[in-house]
Amino acid sequence: MNRLTLTDVSLKVWAVIVFVFLFAPIAVIIIYSFNEGRLLVAWDEFGFGSFAAIVTKPAITDAVLVSIQTGFIAALIATALGTMAGVALARRAGKWAPAFLILLVLVTVTPEIVDAVSLLPWMVFLGQDVGLSMFDNGIVRLVVGHSLFATAVVAYIVRSRLVGIDESLEEAAADLYAPPFKRFTQITLPLVMPAVLAGGLLSFTLSLDNTIVSAFVQVSGSTPWPVYVLSAVRTGLRPEIAAVSTIMLLLTLLALGLVAYVLRRAGDSATDIAKTVGGG
Amino acid sequence: MSHEQPIRILASTSATKIMKSELNRRRFLALSGAAASAAALAACSTDSDTGSATQATGGDLESSLSVYSWGDYDDPDLVSEFTDELGPTVTFDAFNSNEELISKLVAARGTSGYDIVVPTGPFIPQMIENGLLSKLNLDLIPNIADMDPDFLGRDWDPNNEYSICKAWGTTGFVYDKTKITRELTNWSDFIDAAQNEASGKTSVLDDPAPLLGIYYWANGIDWNTTDEADLAAAEEFLTTQLAPHISAFDSYPGGAAIPQAQHMLMQSWNGDARIGIMESEDPDRWQWVLGSPDTELWMDNWAIAEGAPNPEAAHAFINYVLTPEASLRELDYIGYHTGGTGIEDTARAEGLEMLDLVFFDEEQISTMHTQAIGDAQQRIVEIWDKTKASAGA
């Protein structure tokens, strides 16, 4: 078994090539974030000017903050809605379940651009004609737009996790006359926690990268980071954008390390978490 | 004093343009009336024909300001100095076309949250008609005195009630002298090179009007023609003769395409070409050609959106950027003439680079034409759309 065959060697070479492919542009961006030139793509000389420039450009930090804020709220909403829906699908599936699953599938297969063009007039209608002024708020619009796909994804992940777990614990609790809410928070929720965390993380990641829906529904003063980058792409990217990306990459790695650490203490290995995410 | 010379040229055509825009305005009213009755959502408000009165009275400045403008169109250092000196923090959002700006303002019906917007001149009358802009309080913008009168009182807003010139420029192209060895001087040369040595290495502006302009200007047809025969000919030419040779629709080749030498031949606005050539490792490689025999003259303008939440700060900002010193810094950053009095002399005295791409002489300006927004607008956008689809095939 341990003998290295030609297949094993070529598989390994292939894996190395794939990793190089995956990291090549990231490495380029990290290197170019130290570009002192005016334009990101035109290398001038090495320096830290771009990192200093971030501080003087409130638009950049504002955009990143809008994205993080939106990501958190959207992930919270999607996780809450998706978890409940996933639990219902796994544990209490009735005649309604197929129709609901079709809705989730439709949400999943609809390309982002279609969500974007349909949400824009809808938000304006809700805000202006129905008079729900909260829909004129940029963060609200972004959160709603980002939560749709994420809700469906969390529901899938939570459902698949629960389907694989025996129901006896919950039934035992019921037999012991634990009230429904307590049963949910003390038995079911801890059981699905890895899936909930994985779903939340995925929702946050998706929100952070959402460009198309954001570009359509955003309003003044709440430009999220990807939309800022998109409009900067047209006029020529500055090295600051690479600098922000480098910092954000470091921060996300840190955050992920933290999450992995917390989860490992909770008894799940990093592979399990990644697998739970992948299960969606 | 070459900056005074444009007066005569610009004024001589203004009378006909006023008539033209007057016509457009009426036509437009009729159209928008029909639209409003039919459209349930996002209908344009036709009740305010003339826009509303100014909202600023010279009170305290608000703490923030929101500007909706073209991408990277103001010197960030200047903006942060404004914040340091006067208080309001400024947020910028970018749009990519006047159409996008208008659709956003129409859809939001006065609640877009934007204070300052920067539309191009010919679009302003319609924006006023539709109540998208609010009147300026010129008492709060005393620095308008530093503006060259040549660039005030243009036909789209004769008394500067709604708008003040922010920058103006023109359209031409840039080519790579190491790849295209012959000399290109006009739009016909542009087309010929695009179809031959620069085939598949040619970019054009991602903007409907200048795209059609390539054909019209090369063939001596009025850029603002509404004749369906002209439009059909332009469509035929662009979708079948030019589209197969286009490698990109890029409104800002100076941002990356010129410094990286991504294409051989690029239609470009003058200021953007200047930035691109200056950023290039080998500036001598590039040749800028002003569009000829005819080309475009566009002028972007400071204006305040209807329902602006921070009108005092908006007026203060416009006033701030109109000072000669601020104006020069803006010119240096964006590479376009800002319309400030005597700015050409100051810029030359300061030794700014490549000013032949910023300032133009009387003869050159006489070949530049302002766009008129008329009945053909929808058709023009459609042709642009089809050209993009054909180029992708």
Add this chain to the structure above:
Amino acid sequence: MTTTVEGRTAPPRKAPSKRPRWLKLPSFALAIPAWAWLFAFFVAPVALVVWFSFGYKPGIFGTHANDVLSFDRYAEALSPTFFTTFQNTLWVGVVGTLICLAISIPFAYWLAFKAPIARRGILLAMVMIPFWTNFLVRTIGWQIILAPSGILSEALQSIGMLNEPLEILYTRTAVLIGVVYNYLPLMILPMFVAFDRVSLPMREASKDLGAGRWSTFMNVTLPLAKPGIVVGILLVYIPLMGDYITATVLGGAKGNMAGQMVANQFQTAQNWALGSAMAVVLVLTILTTVGIAALVAWLAAWPLRANQRLVLGDKS
């Protein structure tokens, strides 16, 4: 799409012998919030877009009107010029997904069976890392690499593999590199999970029965991993069909996708009626192609299933 965490594989679910009292709540109660949310912000707005698609654009400033209903916008959306764009989008979508598949199968197989067990978690996380950099920034990274005076071009020229600058930016190839790059992790992840679930005993049983590596892979591993592969294909294909930003940044004019056309109608042309019709056509294209692919896969699986029975007998 079910997920089972290692070591926690559940025993077969027993049939509920009794209905606990708490199940007497309406069974869909917990799904109501999600249902309501998706109805308010997905079903209603999309229905509105479908409604717009039967209308028309009433004038320069009007975006849509529905007083006269017709299928004219659909005819317009499918007119030869725009139809070409749908064809291109489909081509990029299908070829891009196939390339992702070709890259992912050996890679996910290696990760699930060959990579050192202790490092699998880290390696899997590394696949996801590019995802945490803004996708546009990543795409710009590729632009820097692929430009005629860029890194790759100069490297290839210096080692003599190229005599002149690389002419790859603004071609279909660049579009494919960009989309494959951006969606690859979405393919690898579910595929890894699927392979990982194919237990070693199953594969060894196959070998004990005399099947070779290749035969084991084709007849045991691949069929068992099918659900994960299907998820991967859908996760790549669907967003890829709607994406237009990656394609435009790297492909320029050659990267004109259907999503771009829809966006143009809403943002520049202000023709919401035509844009809506194009959006509906796009969704229908995706649903139809997925349906056809499912049908083809189902039909193609017949001989495979028969083959499998033949090789493994009643072992499976």
